[in-house]
Amino acid sequence: MSRAIVLIVALLAAVLIPALLGGGETWSRLGHFPLTWLLVMFGMILLCWLINTLRLRLLLGDQRDRVSPVKSLGVVMAAEFAYCATPGGSGGPLTIMALLARNGVRPARGSAVFAMDQLSDLLFFLCALSGIFIYALFQHLSQRMEWMLTVSAVSMFAGLFTCVLVARYHRLLIRLSGRLLIRLNIKPATRLRWARKLLHFLAAFTDTLKLPWQTLITVFALTCLHWALRYSVLYLALRGLGADVQWAWSFLIQMLSLSAGQFSLLPGGAGAAELTSAALLAPMVGKSTAAAAILIWRAVTYYFYLIVGGPVFLLMLGRPLLKKLLRFRQA
Template identity: 60%
Template sequence: MKRGYWLLAGLLCASAIPLILGGRQMFEQVARFPLGTLLLMFGMIVLCWLINAQKLRVLLAGRAGRIGQAQSVGIIMASEFAFYATPGGTGGPLTLMALLARRGMRPAQSSAIFAVDQLSDLLFFLCALIGVLCYALSHTLSPDLEGSLALGALFLGGLLVGVVLLGRFQRQVIRLNGRLLDRLQVSPLKRLRWSRKLLHFRDSLAISLRQPKRTLLLVFLLTTCHWTLRFSVLYLTLHALGEELQWAWTFLIQLLSLVAGLATLLPGGAGSTELTSAALLAPLVGKPTAAAAILIWRVVTYYFYLIAGGPVFALVAGRPLLKKIIGT
């Protein structure tokens, strides 16, 4: 029950932030928002699910048996619902591994699939941030966005360096993990079990990364299509509200908000995402417009995932797994 209350509290706090920030003017802008644009953005999210489902099938490469389009979309929607409904998104990979385990995949294999997917995301964000940096060199940038750009570049660069070092010194990491477990007085049998799991994960990850370059390029292209669509929602929202903010700046705002949301470990970054985006967006377009844009943006890219993904999760994953990851 505690996790369920945690999610509910996060949703209430998140929805209250735009209301407090924008006041009556925000409601007026939301009421005038074009219905066609809103439906278009919901359609973009559905397309994102289809793209991610195709990417999952490419990454699996038949190792989980024959998975149809509907089945892969169900797995993606259920996993993303679990991601946004649990602190720090921990339920996402757990749901993915549980669903793939039902199709005969070992946890090490499914976790390796998830790791390759995350590496593809990281590579996209780094490339996109470099593109934004090049764009910023020829355009005037507000002091707030300058600091955000530097922070984003530092974070993603440090994360990429960490991943490279982890891959380079993997044996030392495994040994260090064993020593740490020994100091924590973990039994030799459990230490051996954990070591085997790490080795299986390493081998499965290496196999996934040794796929043909054409396959890995396709994975990256699908990742690029997904995040480009997803990160265009805020731009379209502002455009429909009458604000002509460049796509590069809306991308940067969403990236920093995403990082802030993950750092707080709240379900879906509820509250922290709204606060971060409000702090960056309000100086550029004004508080009422920023509040209206944030509310609509979060309805499309957060609440819609919960509302549409919840029934799919219940159908695909089942109530026992829901109780396990959310505790309701």
């Protein structure tokens, strides 16, 4: 119940922040927004789900036969709902691993698939940020834009550097974590169980890295296509409202806003993402236009995920639980 209340409060904040920013003019701007453009945006999100389904099936490798294409789509939609409905998106990876496990995919393999998916995302954002940085060298930037690029570059390269360190010194990290668990008085049986899970994950992740290079390149190409589509929503919203903002800056605004939402630990970053994007976008296009664009952007990339993904999440995770309760009552 408390989580539901937090989600409701976050959703209200997500709507109120841009509404208060733009005032009454926001709703008139929304009323003149082309319906065709809005339908195209929703179609882009549906295409993103199909792309992620194909990514998932490619990363599963020889395990893909355990999960049908329809169930794979359901896993993607349920996971996206969990990302949006839980603090910091913590429910996303748990949902993926739980649903894959119910279809016969070992938890270690499910976690390895998720890790590989996240690594592919990180590589895309590094490439995109590098391209924006090169583009910015030939543009006259304000201090605000320079600050945005610097923060993004530092955070992305820090993430990549951390991944390299973990991969290079994972054995040392395992030994250090073992010593830490001993000092925390964790039972030997528990330490052994966690160590086995970690070793199984490392073995599964290594197997995923050994997929054919054509498969890995295809996964990365699909990753680029997915994020290019998803991060074009705010750009199209601004264009539909008559604002002239370059795609690179709309991409950067979304990346920083969603990162701020993750750090806020609110469900889907609701409230924090709107506040950050409003602060970055309003000086560029005006308050009313910024508010209307943010509402459209979040409706397509956040509320739509909750409304459509919620029933899928309940169907795939709630129905098995209901069957267990019914069997218990019959017994």
